[in-house]
Amino acid sequence: MNPFFNKNTPTVEELWKDEKSKYRKFAVGSVVSSIFLSLLSIALCLVSIFIFALGDGSTQDQAQNRISDKYASMVIQCISVVIILFITIKFLISIKNSYRNKSFEHLNLGTLMVFGFISFIGFIEILGFLIYHQNTSNSYLEPLQITRIVLNIIFSLASVVLYYAFFRNLRIIAAKFINARNFELFTKEVENMDPSNPLYNLFKSMAPEKQEMTDKPNTDEEPAEIIDNDNKEHKKQQIQKMLDLPIQNLYIIAEKLNISGYDKMDKEELANLIYEITNKK
Numbered sequence: 610m611n612p613f614f615n616k617n618t619p620t621v622e623e624l625w626k627d628e629k630s631k632y633r634k635f636a637v638g639s640v641v642s643s644i645f646l647s648l649l650s651i652a653l654c655l656v657s658i659f660i661f662a663l664g665d666g667s668t669q670d671q672a673q674n675r676i677s678d679k680y681a682s683m684v685i686q687c688i689s690v691v692i693i694l695f696i697t698i699k700f701l702i703s704i705k706n707s708y709r710n711k712s713f714e715h716l717n718l719g720t721l722m723v724f725g726f727i728s729f730i731g732f733i734e735i736l737g738f739l740i741y742h743q744n745t746s747n748s749y750l751e752p753l754q755i756t757r758i759v760l761n762i763i764f765s766l767a768s769v770v771l772y773y774a775f776f777r778n779l780r781i782i783a784a785k786f787i788n789a790r791n792f793e794l795f796t797k798e799v800e801n802m803d804p805s806n807p808l809y810n811l812f813k814s815m816a817p818e819k820q821e822m823t824d825k826p827n828t829d830e831e832p833a834e835i836i837d838n839d840n841k842e843h844k845k846q847q848i849q850k851m852l853d854l855p856i857q858n859l860y861i862i863a864e865k866l867n868i869s870g871y872d873k874m875d876k877e878e879l880a881n882l883i884y885e886i887t888n889k890k
Contacts, residue, residue, distance in 0.1 A: 621789045625711045632713065632782050638775035640704055643697040643724070646771070649764045650686075650693045656757045657686040663753070693727070696720045713779075714786040721780045728772035731765035738762060788867055795865040844884060851880040859883065 661683045703717035738761070851859060859879050863871035866886055871879055 619789055620793055621712050621714065621786055624786055624789055628711075635775050635778045635782060636704060636707075636713075638771075639721075639779045640701065642767075642771035642775050643700050646724075646727070646764065646768060647690075647693050647697045649760060649767065650690045653757065653760050653764060654683075654686040654690045656753060656760060657683040660751075660753045660757065692723075696723045700724075712786050712790070713783045714790050716779065716783040718780065718783055721776050721783070724768070724772055724776045725780075728768045728776075731768035734761065734765045735769070738765075791865070791867045798865065844888075848877075848880045848884055851883060852876060 657679075661679045697720075699717050700720040703715055703720065706715040707713045738758070856876055856879075859876065860871060862883055863879060866883065868879075868882060868886070871882075874882070
């Protein structure tokens with residue numbers, strides 16, 4: 610166990626032990642969801658092609674006026690199929706790599722973000738359909754047009770529900786594994802530091818002292834009160850050590866701990882955050 614940080618900080622290997630009980634349902638659900646959305650998009654594309662090729666029973670003049678709209682709809686649906694299939698394939702490959710390497714850090718976060726964007730578009734389309742339906746409730750629709758509308762509604766609803774049920778949770782899981790891996794790499798780098806480096810002494814002093822403090826004999830105070838006071842003093846000392854360092858050194862630490870927006874924090878705020886991360890329970 611690395612002596613520089615809290616013993617309760619999980620490693621990637623420890624996180625993976627919960628794969629079956631905590632994470633597998635989201636991984637499997639995301640796989641099934643991506644395939645389901647791909648099949649729906651293919652069905653929508655085929656229906657759009659049939660509508661364009663077969664027409665909708667309109668007169669010649671009406672058909673000429675509508676042909677450009679039907680062609681545009683067909684092209685958009687076909688492009689959507691290509692994008693969704695590409696994203697699904699990349700996502701499935703990343704799932705395979707994750708299980709092969711026993712870590713969800715290998716998930717393709719870009720594909721999960723795209724599924725999130727698709728769910729946003731789906732939500733907009735649902736609102737658009739509700740508004741459009743109110744204004745065209747008496748319009749006559751051909752069977753193929755009704756089929757396309759129904760498939761669009763199913764796709765839009767599914768994209769929203771499945772994203773928040775599976776894809777979004779999988780993004781959170783992936784971030785947890787990525788942070789754990791970054792933390793492991795950072796601790797190894799600290800261990801290999803030159804002892805003359807001021808950062809080495811800073812991190813070396815963070816964890817061991819805490820255990821020594823809890824071993825102090827009890828006098829007039831309750832044990833819990835002694836530990837609490839010692840922890841506060843320990844935190845104060847460690848933060849002061851970081852405040853004594855150049856701000857560039859804290860930036861280096863923050864970057865390795867994957868802290869976002871560290872360059873916008875003041876020195877004391879950043880020092881406190883670094884302490885909390887490296888001593889989290």
